[in-house]
Amino acid sequence: MSRIITLDELKANTKKDSFYVLLHEKVYDVSKFIDEHPGGDEVILSEGGQDATEAFEDVGHSDEARALLPDMFVGDFEKGSDLKTKSAVRNAPSDNKVSTAVEQGSNLMYFVPLGLLGAYFAWRFYGA
Numbered sequence: 302m303s304r305i306i307t308l309d310e311l312k313a314n315t316k317k318d319s320f321y322v323l324l325h326e327k328v329y330d331v332s333k334f335i336d337e338h339p340g341g342d343e344v345i346l347s348e349g350g351q352d353a354t355e356a357f358e359d360v361g362h363s364d365e366a367r368a369l370l371p372d373m374f375v376g377d378f379e380k381g382s383d384l385k386t387k388s389a390v391r392n393a394p395s396d397n398k399v400s401t402a403v404e405q406g407s408n409l410m411y412f413v414p415l416g417l418l419g420a421y422f423a424w425r426f427y428g429a
């Protein structure tokens with residue numbers, strides 16, 4: 302059974318010995334984890350009482366990091382609270398499109414001159 306965590310509750314748990322983090326509209330109690338966090342306690346402490354989704358995603362946390370979350374889950378964040386939560390938008394796909402386009406472009410940049418060079422030598426040796 303899942304609890305609903307209100308904005309007031311989120312804001313009430315911003316002390317190191319009782320600390321809630323809001324990620325992807327879910328609330329996690331990171332009190333026990335905070336001292337072990339590889340990124341340090343300060344970065345997490347500065348996200349108290351607000352939506353930490355963007356900060357968490359900007360770091361590009363690993364699957365191992367994400368796998369720690371279920372154990373710390375407290376409940377879903379209340380819908381329609383004053384706090385605007387961000388949905389999980391990952392910016393990787395659009396970046397990928399750009400880099401494949403650039404890669405295809407640079408392949409052409411190699412193959413066109415190589416093809417011309419090949420054509421020239423074919424003409425030199427087998428032509429007139």
Ligand code: HEM
Pocket residue numbers: 322329331338339340341344345348353356357360361362363364365366367369370
């Ligand atoms: C609340 C749940 C969180 C968990 C379970 C978690 C877990 C982890 C883990 C396991 C790592 C090691 C690298 C990796 O596996 O990705 C890491 C690194 C890091 N985390 Fe978090 N993290 C949490 C929240 C945050 C938040 C809210 C921030 C905010 C800014 C943050 C900032 C960082 C930074 C900057 C690193 C990089 C440390 C380095 O490479 O030196 N983390 N975190």
